[in-house]
Amino acid sequence: MSFDWMKIPYALLTVFIVFNYGMLLGALIQKIGARAGRRHGIPIWQNYVDLIKNYGQRTSITHGVMFYLGPVFRLTGGIGLLLFVPTIYGSYMFSNLSFAGDLILALYFVFFGTLGMALGAGESGHPHAAIGITRGLSQVSVAELPFALAVFAVALQYQTLSVTDIVAAQQGGVMNWTLFTNPLAVAAAMLAFLGSMMRPPFDVVIAPQEIPIGPPTEYHSAYLALMQTNRAIFPIAKMVIYMNLFFGGATSWPEFAVKVFLLYLFSAFVGVCFPRFRVEQSIRWFLIWAVPLGVLAILWV
Amino acid sequence: MSVRDVLSPFTAWKNLFRDPVSIPDPLNRAAAPRYRGFHQNDVEKCIGCGTCETICQNGAIDMVPVEGIETKSGDSGLRPRIDYGRCCWCALCVDVCMTKSLTMSNAYTWVENDPDLFCFTPGVDKKHWDNAELGYHCPTDRRITGQVRAHMRELEPETRIDSFVEIVQGYSVEEAILEADRCVACGLPCATAITSAAWNCSTPATRFPASAAASAPTSARTPALPATKATRSPSAG
């Protein structure tokens, strides 16, 4: 099997573009959320300044090896996810390192960061971090369930485990999107999407009022900056998957930008209007509303 | 739980199409006309009576000698120095000011990195708010010290005209106490109130131990303590 080495710099270029887009998009969404609160919100470049400042902090203390590795794992999860799914369909430069079975790997990477975070937060020794991570793991696991079901439904529908093939099957018009060919799967996945975006009503994990602020309580300086980097990349990577699986992928960067923006906006759209569930309430909510939809989606196929 | 409960929260988004209500330039926003901001003092009008020092419950005001202002009859030569590390902007000093020279502007921003810089003598140390028009001024119809001068009884002109009885009849004990109550015990020569010796509790120092403790330069005040035209003591009245 020959490997095209040129793919690696191209994939890194994707990561770079996505990182910048994520930084700006995060600020933009925050500005839009602030608008609902009738204020202006942060400047659009604020995330960059925060990042530079956090890298520029003079001291940073460590609580142990896993404390170091937590953010690294988290970032690996984000970048790994992005690297192995095609970002722009049909483009040689930006189809990244996608391969035939990448859907399975993507599912794994979605979870990877959280697990790494669990180790890091556990090592930090702060009770709030420990409580936060228990909540986070249980909630993410349940949110993952409908998503996995939806992904299986899609995989069954298109009879493939390659994201590229799934996107290919959806080309040729809006009506070919999974959104219309299998609405149940999309509905289940979008509910799961809400759960994984760490916005209300499912952000009890990092809720400042209830546990200040959960797993990242002890993270600071460069560690926090690493997590900020991930916070720019990981949601976009996740949305790339959603976009590819359910919304026909993207054939160009502008299309990518618009679709990701709309997906991001969706989570903010719900998040601004609702308070947060308690963790067992959100688990029950997923089990009652999202999981049956996922099962139905599989049956539909 | 109804459909309304799920849909109604989304009305929050109507604000997306409204202009934000933030103040565009909060740094230059003027306070209300009556705002109790930083102090101003008209040093020409001020006589340095020290009543503001007496009433300040925070001990924020010290009477200090000021260069260029002579001690003379009716003027102690002292001016209030205010420590903004103590002040609470209650404006009692403005209310109590005998000459209405002490007022407050509506300026409110003062940032320093040295805590010792917050002591200043309004009117003497030049500040950017010295000429501010707006701000808190004590209303003319309200004083928190005694207001009405007790009128001293005199003989009717008809009786005066053919007798040598003293025309001015003096105060009764109650009237004298009331009149003495108006005194702020400043120790300055004063045409309207009798001096501190007249009322049963002597000096502000014993009445207001808190502020007296904080008023360091009392020695500077002593030369300005001439006992002047003392009217008769209440017991004699």
Next chain:
Amino acid sequence: MEQELKPELQIRKVKGPDGVEFEVEPLRDYYCEALPTVQHGAYIQIVEDFFNWARSHSLWILGFGTGCGAIEMRPLMTPRFDAYRYGIQWRPTPRQANLLVISGYLSVKTLKRAIRAYEQMQSPKYVVGLGSCTINGGMYWDSYNTIKRLDDYMPVDLYIVGCMPRPEALLAGFEDLKKLIRAGKAEGANQYAEKFDWYKSNQKRVIHDWDMPDYSW
């Protein structure tokens, strides 16, 4: 002034859930004994200037309302004054914050918490004293339970006068702080490290039940 430690801070034997007995020494276990050190900036001045610029435009305030002043913080983060547009944000944990706003008077009990919060923040860190109480005692100049001068207990970069200072004055103060940071003059953390003994002795003078380690980070 040696004091008897609280029972939960004394060295004791504990039996774990698995039945194994072990000795805990809470003060040693929970905290680090290393004292703060002076932290220098980047070697290249232009890099340090760049970092200072970033620091000045990204003030993360610790959401710790120590006194009355906390009441004017809420207008600051909400539509009317919207400090977010000036790059000011609130963080719930001291680890992530780099600006500690002492909002008003500090009672002795809060001073203890404020010191710990300050020491847990990562340098460079800044302190802003808000209101008269932090300057010279303010209203509570004769109270037995408040500290009079914040400067004695932690290095303060800036004071904003008022009781309460209005949100506009706070914003003006933060703008001044930004200028200080950009000029590289806000080195409170290093000052704390240099004069550590002086600060500690001042702190111990007012906190009578000193049962914490000298430095907690």
Next chain:
Amino acid sequence: MALYTPDRSQYPAKKADGTLDIDLASGKYLKLWQGPNHPGITGNMSVELTVCGDEVVEGKTHVGYLHRGFEKLMERRSFIQCFPIVCRICVPEPDFNEYCYAAAVEDLSGIQSPERANWMRALILEMGRINSYLMYLGGQAGALGLGVIGQWTTYARDLMLDRFEEMTGARIYHMFILPGGVRDGLPDGFDQRMEETLREIESTMKDVHDVMFHNAVFKKRTVGQGVIDPAWLDQYGVTGPNARAAGVAKDVRRDQPYLVYRELEFEPVIGHDSDIYTRSDVRRRDLLMSVDLIRQILAKMPRSGPLIADMPSMLHWKIPRGETYVRGECSRGEYGYYLVTDGSGFPRRVNVRGPSYTHAMALLERMIVNINISDVAALMVSLHTYPPEIER
């Protein structure tokens, strides 16, 4: 699906003397400090929680972070010197302290504040009540993660602070209600600007009603949560909206009318379920009632007349020996001042009865047991306590 019920078998047994048998070394329990540096606490106080899993088995309120010793400080300040200091006792609603102190002093010295001053006082107290409730609503929604409500209500509160500023000359500590009367009359055009502010507040409250009270998730988190048993009301000294939400129409404004409340038309707002949702709803309706009261006051108040009674010189003002208790209904419950004088120029003893004390200490410690850690913030906010008032 069966409802989630915590496993109570591992809960601490009670010792013979009634205390809980909590062995931290067993690994079953964890000590968790909620506060003082914590966004989910209502101010500078803290609750020491002992948790077992996600359930709280014991909570202890720790106060003293804001203690300044007001009652002691007042003993060495003359009567007029106490006046600027009392408002600092309760930061978000300071006017009530000023009123109660002034009323107590007037009561003992036999001074009658003028009619117009009484109307002004009622106006300022109702404005303060609106402020306090707006603050509460933002906090209650914020404690559950609905930050947008806090944005709106704080904006509305800011508008009200502007009215305060032009009327009294200060934003937070107004120091307006002098013993004997009030400092100043209304500025020109105040009525019209006040009406605009009230309209803005009403429209904000309509939005709050739509987004917060008709919210599936908010209802899920608050309905049936944190119920105050009506039997506890007298036991724990619960007053104000907390008691009214339990169906008891306690309102000092109606029961013992002070100032001008006899001439105003209002009915105490009551609720029935006594849970967090009902308490917020009672406060929301009470706020709207205050808006109505302000309109009534502005319509009925005299526009001329003295603002302050004839006072003796306050520099050496002595009040005859006596004692009094003055009460009033603030936004959190019954507020009272107990004042003893001994004929000198200084108060002999001042005791402040703030409703926060009973709510945040006894009641909270009772209610916090067996709830989820996530609900601690919501419960604490729903009792509507202000820490500076607890410890003064």
